Structures are given as structure tokens and as C-alpha cells.
Amino acid sequence: MTRLLAAFALALLPQLAQAQDAVTYETDQSFDDVIFGLESAILDAGLVIDSVSHTGEMLERTRADLGSDVVLFSEADVYSFCSAALSRKVMEADPMNIRFCPYDIFVLVRPDAPDTTVIGFNRYPDGPMQEVQTLLDGIARAAIGLE
Incomplete structure (x- = not known):
């Protein structure tokens, strides 16, 4: 369980080596404002x-139980959603693209950068999944007013 939580947390930290696997944007908007923007952009x-x-919240709630004193995030949520039309399109191109559904966008604030909110999503492989990446990029950018 500890390994799973650590791996998940590391995947979200944009300053680590995994950053090339994620597209991230930083803003000085509050976490709540970015969340509101994200929900609106998805809808x-x-x-x-x-x-x-x-x-x-989950990582903070379980931190002491797992013997850690590291606070990873001040706030962090992951929004999951899907597009039936786009999912059908990419899965007709390759049924194994099912592994990417639903699509996720994360929003986080790190304790060492309390005035910076990060929004991002995983990069997708070349080919049909680039259309999904374009969708997620548009939603993330719209959430923080870049679109």
C-alpha cells in the first residue's frame, strides 16, 4: 500500500523526473478558482x-498511519471524465486504448509553493490518442483562462 501511494504521489509531482509524462500549467489563481474553472470547462x-x-485529503489522512511526516500537497484533486464519441473513435482505431479511459486532469498545490496552483494531465502516445490529449489540453487551459 505504501508503495502504491508513493508511486501515485510521485506521478503527480511535476518537478520530478516523471514530469515529461505530464503536461502541466501553473497559475497564481487559488485552488478553488482553478477547480471551479475546471468543472466549468468540462461541462x-x-x-x-x-x-x-x-x-x-486521502494522502494527508493516511500519512501518520503510514509512518510518514511528509506533507505532499496542501490540496490535490483528480477529476475523471470521458467522452463517448472520442473514446469510441480512439478505441475503434485500437481497442487497447481502453486503458486510457476515463481521462483525468489533476489540480494541486504544494506546501512549498502555496501561491501556485498546478493543473495538468498525463501525456498520451502518438496516434489517435493525441486527439484526447488536445481535448484535455483545451480543458486545462480553459480552466485557468488561457483559452
Whole structure:
């Protein structure tokens, strides 16, 4: 369990080596403002939010139980959603693209940078999944007013 939590946390930290696997944007907007922008951008794209994982809360709640004194995030949520039309398109191109669905966008604030909110998503492989990456990029940028 500890390894799983550590691996998940590391995947979200943009300053680490895994950063090339994620597209991230930083803003001075508050976490709540970015979350509001993200929810609005997802809905404006005609999509439905499947779930919100309160990852930061979970990691903080379990920190002491796991013997850690490291506070990873001040706040961190992961929004999951899907597009039936786009998912069908990329899965018709390659049924194994199912492994990328649902699509996730994360928002976080690190304790060492409390005035910076990060929004991002995983990079996708070349080919049909680039259309999904373009969708996620547009949503993330719209959430912080870059679109």
C-alpha cells in the first residue's frame, strides 16, 4: 500500500523526473478558482464528471498511519471524465486504448509553493490518442483562462 501511494504521489509531482509524462500549467489563481474553472470547462465541453478523487485529503489522512511526516500537497484533486464519441473513435482505431479511459486532469498545490496552483494531465502516445490529449489540453487551459 505504501508503495502504491508513493508511486501515485510521485506521478503527480511535476518537478520530478516523471514530469515529461505530464503536461502541466501553473497559475497564481487559488485552488478553488482553478477547480471551479475546471468543472466549468468540462461541462462546457459537453462532458460529465464521472468522479473526483480527493487525493490530497486521502494522502494527508493516511500519512501518520503510514509512518510518514511528509506533507505532499496542501490540496490535490483528480477529476475523471470521458467522452463517448472520442473514446469510441480512439478505441475503434485500437481497442487497447481502453486503458486510457476515463481521462483525468489533476489540480494541486504544494506546501512549498502555496501561491501556485498546478493543473495538468498525463501525456498520451502518438496516434489517435493525441486527439484526447488536445481535448484535455483545451480543458486545462480553459480552466485557468488561457483559452
